[in-house]
Amino acid sequence: MEPLSWPMIFAKMAVQFWPVWAALVATVVLSLQFRRRLGLYGKLFDSTVGMTGFVIVMFWVFTAIFADMIITYDPIAQLSGLKNALPGTPVEGTGQWYLLGGDHLARDVFSRVVMGARRVLTIAPAATVIAFMVGITLGLPAGYFGGRLDTGLSFIANLVLAFPVILLFYLLVTPEIRSTGVPIALAAVLFLFPVIFVSVLLNSRFFTTPAKRNLYVGVSLAIGLWAYSGLAFNADPTGIWSMDPNLLNVFVSVVFVNAPTVFRIVRGIVMDLKSRDYVAAGQTRGEGAWYIMLWEILPNARGPLIVDFCLRIGYTTILLGTLGFFGLGVSPESPDWGSTIDDGRRLLSIYPHPAVVPALALMSLVLGLNLLADGLREESMRD
Amino acid sequence: MLPFLLRRVGVMILTALTLSFVVFSLTNLAPNLEKLARTEGSVRMSDEAVDSWIINNGHGGLMITRYGQWLGVVPGWTRTDDKGVTRGRCIQGAVTAEDAPRFCGILQGDWGTSTVFREPVAKTVTDKLASTGWLMLWVMLVMVPVSLIIGVMSGMREGSRTDRVLSTFAIATTATPEYVSGVILVVIFASATTGISPILAEWGWISGRTLFLGTATSAIDQITFWNFALPVMTIALYGIGYIARMTRASMTEVMTQQYIRTARLKGVAFHQVIVKHALRNALIAPFTVIMLQFPWLLNGVVIVETLFNYKGFGWTLVQAAGNNDIQLLLACSVVAVFVVLVTQLISDVGYVFLNPRIRLS
Numbered sequence: 001m002e003p004l005s006w007p008m009i010f011a012k013m014a015v016q017f018w019p020v021w022a023a024l025v026a027t028v029v030l031s032l033q034f035r036r037r038l039g040l041y042g043k044l045f046d047s048t049v050g051m052t053g054f055v056i057v058m059f060w061v062f063t064a065i066f067a068d069m070i071i072t073y074d075p076i077a078q079l080s081g082l083k084n085a086l087p088g089t090p091v092e093g094t095g096q097w098y099l100l101g102g103d104h105l106a107r108d109v110f111s112r113v114v115m116g117a118r119r120v121l122t123i124a125p126a127a128t129v130i131a132f133m134v135g136i137t138l139g140l141p142a143g144y145f146g147g148r149l150d151t152g153l154s155f156i157a158n159l160v161l162a163f164p165v166i167l168l169f170y171l172l173v174t175p176e177i178r179s180t181g182v183p184i185a186l187a188a189v190l191f192l193f194p195v196i197f198v199s200v201l202l203n204s205r206f207f208t209t210p211a212k213r214n215l216y217v218g219v220s221l222a223i224g225l226w227a228y229s230g231l232a233f234n235a236d237p238t239g240i241w242s243m244d245p246n247l248l249n250v251f252v253s254v255v256f257v258n259a260p261t262v263f264r265i266v267r268g269i270v271m272d273l274k275s276r277d278y279v280a281a282g283q284t285r286g287e288g289a290w291y292i293m294l295w296e297i298l299p300n301a302r303g304p305l306i307v308d309f310c311l312r313i314g315y316t317t318i319l320l321g322t323l324g325f326f327g328l329g330v331s332p333e334s335p336d337w338g339s340t341i342d343d344g345r346r347l348l349s350i351y352p353h354p355a356v357v358p359a360l361a362l363m364s365l366v367l368g369l370n371l372l373a374d375g376l377r378e379e380s381m382r383d
Numbered sequence: 384m385l386p387f388l389l390r391r392v393g394v395m396i397l398t399a400l401t402l403s404f405v406v407f408s409l410t411n412l413a414p415n416l417e418k419l420a421r422t423e424g425s426v427r428m429s430d431e432a433v434d435s436w437i438i439n440n441g442h443g444g445l446m447i448t449r450y451g452q453w454l455g456v457v458p459g460w461t462r463t464d465d466k467g468v469t470r471g472r473c474i475q476g477a478v479t480a481e482d483a484p485r486f487c488g489i490l491q492g493d494w495g496t497s498t499v500f501r502e503p504v505a506k507t508v509t510d511k512l513a514s515t516g517w518l519m520l521w522v523m524l525v526m527v528p529v530s531l532i533i534g535v536m537s538g539m540r541e542g543s544r545t546d547r548v549l550s551t552f553a554i555a556t557t558a559t560p561e562y563v564s565g566v567i568l569v570v571i572f573a574s575a576t577t578g579i580s581p582i583l584a585e586w587g588w589i590s591g592r593t594l595f596l597g598t599a600t601s602a603i604d605q606i607t608f609w610n611f612a613l614p615v616m617t618i619a620l621y622g623i624g625y626i627a628r629m630t631r632a633s634m635t636e637v638m639t640q641q642y643i644r645t646a647r648l649k650g651v652a653f654h655q656v657i658v659k660h661a662l663r664n665a666l667i668a669p670f671t672v673i674m675l676q677f678p679w680l681l682n683g684v685v686i687v688e689t690l691f692n693y694k695g696f697g698w699t700l701v702q703a704a705g706n707n708d709i710q711l712l713l714a715c716s717v718v719a720v721f722v723v724l725v726t727q728l729i730s731d732v733g734y735v736f737l738n739p740r741i742r743l744s
Contacts, residue, residue, distance in 0.1 A: 030723040155394075159405075162727070164678055164719045165687045166697075170704035170712075171406065174431055176414035318560045325562045325686065326701070341562055346691065349597045352570040352577050367558035374554065 004088030004097055012099055013110065019066040024058055040306075043379040050375015056368025060361075063114055064121040071111035072096060075335045084086040084351045103340070103354035104347060111362050112335040119336040120365070123247070124316040127254040131316075132309060134193040134255065135262025137200075140293040142263070143270025150267070157260035165257055165319065166326070172253040173328040183249045187232040195224035204291040206278050247330050254319050258312060265308055270300040274301075303380040307373045314369035321362055337362045384735070391731060395724045397715075406716040407450045410709045416442050418707050423498065439464070441472050453495075454712070457490020490716070495710030499702055504714045509697065512718065514603055514685065515684055515695035518614060521606075522680065526619040526626070529671060533623065534630020539657060541635045550631065556624030561686040565617040569690075573597035573613060599693035614691045618683040622676050626669055633668040637661050667737045674730035678723045 004012065014021075035042030044050040063070065073079070079091060086101035087109075100109040142150040160168075177183065198220045206213035230241025231248070243251070273279065274297065282292045323329050324338020332339070337358035344355025420436040421428060428436065437443055441452070442462040451457030452472055459472030461483075473487040475496075487493040494504035537549035556564075571578040572595040580593040596610040637643065638661060648657045685697035692698070696715070703711035 129660060155398075159398060159401055162402060162678075162720060162723045164681050164685075164716075166682050166703075166722065167406075167700065167716055167719055170700070171409040174704075176418065176707075177409070177412065179414050180412045182409070182412075304674060314558065320684065321560060321562060322682075325690070338562070341566060345562075348566060348569050349574040349593070352566075352574055355566045356570055359566045363559050363563050366560075367555060370554050370558045 003086065003090060004029060004099075006088070009088045009097075009099055012097065013059055016072065016099070016110075019064070019069050020059060021061040023062045023075050024055065028055065028340070040380060043382075044372075044375055047375045047378055049371050050379060053368045053371025053372070053373070053375055056364055057372055060117050060365045060368070061121060064118040065112050068260050071108075072099060073108040073111045075112045075115040076107060076333050078106045082107065084347065084354070086351075087353055088237045099351045101351075103343060104351075105343075109340075109354050112282045113337070113357050114342055116335040116337045116340060116358060117312040117361065117365075119330070119334060120317055120320060120362075121318060123251060123254075123330075123336075124313050127251055128258065128309065128313045128316050129310070130190060130194060131255045131258035132138050132262050132305070133197045134190055136266050136298070136305075136360040137193045137197045138259075138265025139263040140270055140298065141289075143267040144274055144289065144297070146271075154267070158264045160256065161264075166322070167229070168257060169253055169323055169328055170324070171327050172256070178245055178249060180310075183245075184232065186252045186256060187248055190252060190259070191228050191232045192211050195221065195228055198224060200290055201294050204288055204294055207288075244330070250320070250323055250328070250330055254316055254323075257319065258316060262308070262312070265304070266301070270297055270302060273297050273300055302369050307377045307380065310369050310373035310376060314366040314373075317362065317366055317369075388732065388733075391728055399473060399720060403454070403713075403717055403721050406713060406720075407453060408446050410712050410716075411442065411446065411449065415707055415709060419498070419709060420646070421549060422707065432658055439470075451488075453488050455486045455490035455493070458485045459483075459487050489714075494714050497703075497708055497711040499706045499708045499711065504710050506716050507711060508588075508696070508718060511694065511696045511699045514693070515688070515697065517602075517606060518611075518618070518684060518688075518693065518695060519680060521611065521615045522618045522622070522683075525615055526622045529619070530623040530626035531630055531666070531669060533627040535634055535662065535665065536636065537627070538631040538634025538665070539661075541638070546631075549627070553624040553627040553631070554577065556620045557628070558624075559620065561617050561621055561683045562690065564620050565613070565687060567692045568613050568617055569597050597691075599688075599691040603694055614687045614693060617687050617690070618680060621683060622679065625679075626672055626676065629672040630665065630669045634665040636662065637665040640664075648683075670737060671730045671734050674726045674733065677726040681719055681722065 031042065032045055035045045044054055073096075079098075081090060081104070081258075082091065082098055082102040083106040084104060085098050085106070085276050087099065087101040088320050089098045089101060092097060098110070100113070103109055103112070121138070138153055142153045171177070172183065172186075190196065202216045202220060203213060206216055214331050224241065226236065227241045230236025230239075231243050231346055233247075234242055236242060270293070278296055278300075287296075320329070320336065321338030324334075324336055324340070325342045327339070327342055329336060329339040329342075340358040341355050341362075344351075344353075344358070348355055416437050417433055419442075421435045422439075423440075424432070424436045440558065441461060441462070442449065444460075448457055452459050461469055461471030463469045471483060472484070473483040473493075484491065488621065492505070494508070496502070497504050497507050500507050533549050533553060537546040537553075540546060541557075559567075572580065573593045574580060574597070575584075575592045580589070583594055584592060585588045594609075595613050597613075599610050599614045601607075602610045643656060643660055646660050647653070651659075681697070684695065685700055687693070688695050689701055690696035695717070700715040700719075702708070703715055
C-alpha cells in the first residue's frame with residue numbers, strides 16, 4: 001500500500017472523529033436554540049471569542065468521552081517495523097494506516113494523543129475541583145473573620161506560593177517519597193476538605209429543619225467518607241474508590257500547588273463583599289457565619305470564580321504536562337501529553353511528529369480554555 | 384516606610400527559614416539517605432551497614448539538629464571511631480580535628496560538597512548561576528520591551544483591530560507552555576528534515592544543515608545569535624503574553640481617566656498624551672507583574688535548559704534532584720526561594736515608590 005498524502009491523512013482523521021463532530025453539532029445547535037433561557041452559559045454564544053473557546057474545549061471533552069471509538073490502534077501496542085514511522089505509513093496486511101506515524105516504540109501517535117486527552121481531561125478538572133474546594137473552605141473564613149486566622153492561613157499560603165513549582169514537584173513526586181507516606185498524609189489533609197465543604201454547606205442551609213438536615217448531611221458524609229477512605233488511604237472495602245499510588249502522588253501535588261492561589265482569590269473577594277448590604281442584612285437576621293459565607297457571599301462571588309476555574313484547568317493541564325516532561329508523570333506507558341512530548345523530544349530534530357502532535361493538542365486545549373475564560377469574563381461583566 | 388520594610392524583611396526571613404527546613408526535611412528523608420549511603424558507600428551494603436553508614440556520616444539524630452548544623456547554628460557533628468580517628472562535619476580536606484571550626488553551615492559559607500560534580504556546592508552553584516544569568520538577561524531584554532509595547536499598543540485604543548490581533552496573540556502565547564513552544568520552535572527552525580531549514584539549505588542560503596542550533600550546549604562557552612535565540616525566545620514567549628495582558632488592562636483603565644480626557648480636550652496630540660500622561664501611570668501595575676514573573680522565569684529556565692541542554696542553574700537543579708545530590712539540591716532550593724522572596728519584596732517596595740497614592744502605616 002502507498003503511504004497517505006497529507007490531505008488524505010486529514011480526511012481520514014476527520015472521519016475517525018465522527019462521534020465528536022456529531023456531538024459538537026448537537027451541542028452547538030441545541031445551545032443556540034435555547035440560549036436565551038440558559039443564563040450565563042447561553043450568553044457565552046453571543047461572543048465570538050467565548051464560543052470559539054467553548055467549541056475547542058468541547059472538542060477535546062468529546063474526544064475524551066468517545067476515545068474508544070476514535071482510536072485506530074491500542075495506544076500501548078507496539079507494531080513491528082513502524083518505529084518512528086512517518087505520518088500516513090500503512091500497516092502491513094491490515095489495510096490500515098498509522099495516521100500520524102509511530103513513536104520511538106512503534107506505537108500509534110494518533111491513538112496515543114486521543115487516549116491522552118482522556119487522561120488529561122480526567123485528572124486536570126478533578127484536581128482543579130479539589131483545589132477549589134480547599135481554597136474556598138479556607139479562604140471564606142480567612143476573608144470573613146480576618147484576624148489571627150487570616151494571618152496564619154495567609155502565611156501558609158504564601159509559603160507554598162514562594163516555592164518554585166518545579167522544585168516542589170521534584171521533592172514531592174519522586175518514587176522515594178512514596179515509601180515515606182508524605183503523599184498519603186497530604187492526601188489525607190487535602191481530600192478531607194471536599195467532605196467538610198459539602199457537609200458544612202448543607203448543614204448551614206438546612207439546620208433549621210433537623211430531619212432534612214440529618215438526611216442530607218448524613219448521606220453526603222457517608223458517600224464522602226467512603227470515597228475519602230478509598231482515595232486517600234486505598235482502604236475502601238468495595239474497591240470502587242481507589243487511586244493508583246503514582247497517580248495519587250501527581251494528583252496531590254497538583255492540588256497542593258493550586259489551592260493557595262484559589263485561597264488568595266477567594267479571600268480577596270470575600271474581603272470585598274463582606275461590607276455589602278446583603279451581608280449586613282443576613283447578620284441582622286441572625287444568620288450563622290457559615291450560612292452567610294456559603295449562601296450569601298459565595299454565590300455572589302461566582303463570576304470571577306468561574307472565570308478562574310476555566311483558567312486554572314488550563315494551568316493544571318500545563319502543570320501535568322510539566323510533570324510528564326520531567327518524567328515524573330503518571331506512568332511511563334501512560335499516553336498523557338506531557339510524557340509523550342518528553343518521549344518524543346529526544347529525536348526531535350529527526351522525527352518531529354511524536355512530540356509535535358501532543359504539543360499542538362495541549363496548546364489547543366489550553367488556548368480553548370483561555371478563550372472560554374475570556375468570553376465568560378466579558379459576558380459576566382456585562383450584567 | 385521603615386517599619387513596613389522591617390516587617391516585610393522579618394516575614395521574609397521567617398518564610399525562608401520555614402521553607403528551607405521543609406526542603407531540608409524532604410531531601411533528608413530516610414529513603415534518600417539510604418540511597419545516598421548506597422551510592423557513596425557500596426551498592427551491596429547490608430541494611431545494618433547502611434544504617435551505621437548513615438549514623439557515622441552525621442545523618443542520624445533529630446532532623447532539627449541536623450538542620451541546625453546545615454544552617455550553621457548548631458555545632459557540627461564529630462565522631463571518633465575505634466582507631467581513634469576523629470571525623471566530623473567541619474573536618475574535611477586539610478583541616479585537622481584540632482583546628483576545625485565548631486560551626487560550619489551555610490551561614491559560615493560552607494555549602495557542602497556535591498556528590499554529582501565532585502566539587503564544592505558553592506562553586507557549582509555560582510558557576511551555573513552565571514550561565515543562567517546570561518539567559519535571564521537576554522530573556523528580560525527581549526521580553527520586557529516587546530510585552531510592554533504590545534500591551535500599550537493594544538490598550539491605547541481598546542477594541543480596535545490592532546487590539547484584537549495583539550490580544551489574540553497574547554492569549555495564544557500564554558496558552559503555550561515552554562515545553563510546547565520549545566518543541567515547535569525547534570521543529571520549525573532547527574530541524575534538518577522539517578520546517579524552513581531544509582528549504583533554506585536547498586537554496587544555499589545557509590551553510591549548515593539547520594538555520595538555528597537545536598541545542599544551546601555551545602552557548603556556555605560563547606553565546607551567539609544562532610545558538611541562543613531559540614532558548615531565549617522559548618522562555619520569553621510565555622511571559623510576553625502575560626505581561627502584555629496586564630499592561631493592556633492597566634492601559635485601558637488609564638485611558639478612561641479624567642486627566643486623559645482633559646489632556647485630549649486641551650488639544651495635546653494623541654501620541655503626546657500616551658507618552659506624557661498615560662504611560663507613566665499605566666506602567667506601575669506591569670512593574671509588579673514583571674517582578675512577580677521571576678519565579679515563573681525560574682520554571683521556564685528549568686524546562687528550557689533541559690530541553691536545549693544548556694548547562695545552567697535549571698539543568699543543575701534537575702541533575703541534583705535526579706541523582707539524589709542532597710547538598711546541591713538544598714543549595715539550589717535556597718537560591719530559588721531567595722530569588723522568589725527578594726523579587727516579592729522588590730515588587731512590594733517598588734509599588735509603593737512608584738505609586739504616590741499609596742501611603743503606608
